[in-house]
Amino acid sequence: MANAEQYLKPEVIRQISRLDLRAQFIVKGFLQGMHASPFQGFSVEFSEHRKYTAGDDPADIDWLVYAKTDKYYVKKFEAETNILGYLVMDLSRSMAYTYRQELNKFEYAICLAAAMAYLMVHQQDPVGLITFDEKIRTSLPPRSKRAQLGNILSALANLEPTGTTNIARSIEQIAAMLKQRSLVMLFTDLFGEPERILKSLHRLRHGGHDVILFHILDEAEVDFPFDGMIEFEEPETNEKIEVNATGFRQDYLDEIKAFREMFSEQATQAGVDYVPLDTSMPFDKALTEYLTQRRARC
Numbered sequence: 001m002a003n004a005e006q007y008l009k010p011e012v013i014r015q016i017s018r019l020d021l022r023a024q025f026i027v028k029g030f031l032q033g034m035h036a037s038p039f040q041g042f043s044v045e046f047s048e049h050r051k052y053t054a055g056d057d058p059a060d061i062d063w064l065v066y067a068k069t070d071k072y073y074v075k076k077f078e079a080e081t082n083i084l085g086y087l088v089m090d091l092s093r094s095m096a097y098t099y100r101q102e103l104n105k106f107e108y109a110i111c112l113a114a115a116m117a118y119l120m121v122h123q124q125d126p127v128g129l130i131t132f133d134e135k136i137r138t139s140l141p142p143r144s145k146r147a148q149l150g151n152i153l154s155a156l157a158n159l160e161p162t163g164t165t166n167i168a169r170s171i172e173q174i175a176a177m178l179k180q181r182s183l184v185m186l187f188t189d190l191f192g193e194p195e196r197i198l199k200s201l202h203r204l205r206h207g208g209h210d211v212i213l214f215h216i217l218d219e220a221e222v223d224f225p226f227d228g229m230i231e232f233e234e235p236e237t238n239e240k241i242e243v244n245a246t247g248f249r250q251d252y253l254d255e256i257k258a259f260r261e262m263f264s265e266q267a268t269q270a271g272v273d274y275v276p277l278d279t280s281m282p283f284d285k286a287l288t289e290y291l292t293q294r295r296a297r298c
Helices: 010-031 063-069 105-122 146-158 167-177 194-206 219-223 245-269 283-297
Strands: 044-051 073-079 085-090 127-132 136-143 183-188 210-217 229-233 240-244 273-278
Touching (some): 085 105, 085 167, 105 146, 105 210, 127 167, 167 183, 210 219, 219 245, 240 245, 245 273, 273 283
Parallel strands (some): 085 127, 183 210
Antiparallel strands (some): 044 073, 229 240
């Protein structure tokens, strides 16, 4: 990280240090007493041939080799041990919202992403970073060396959520971009067209990728702690609307509950890990609980 730091402002260096400490705190808490990764290889890859012996599966016989040598050989495989991971960050302006929490949605996502990067580098798995708003903005290729953690933390600390967003289009671009089966960790508030987003997630899964969807909302977006006449502003269009928050609360709570339940159900059906979070939840506890549950399923 030292090479990267010489080009950064002091306040950015301080932010990186905080991210590094938070990431270490989360990951070390999770790893304590656990010796296995929550992530496992997707498949096996061909290694070499060996002679067929009694008890081997005939389906593993390489008939091309038999045709050349008139002898039976089977394909030997080795399990892939490394996961290729991508942290995918939503840069939309709506991610900058907070009502009264210390961290806004984007800062909360950054902390989670830093912890995931730390975990993957700790287990020597390559991890990279993709950012998007209306389309993919930046892409840092996956690496597994310790220096990659510094590169990712530096990049995360410099990000700002300032754009309008098109989540579905961006996921479709990612699906087309990834050539190897990967672990895609998506951090977003899901402010977009649900049907298109779900369709794009299906496409990503169809490509063989493992997907974790971290759905991050502000505490106020979940609990709606407002009373009386309140003016709300749409963060990406700046459109304003005044509503009677007291009378509107129950309808809103019903809608947000239904929205999260729908995404949970549809994502699960697609084979996507859906992780609903809000900024009032201690992110270390939330992430550790998820990783522990995932490890139990592996």
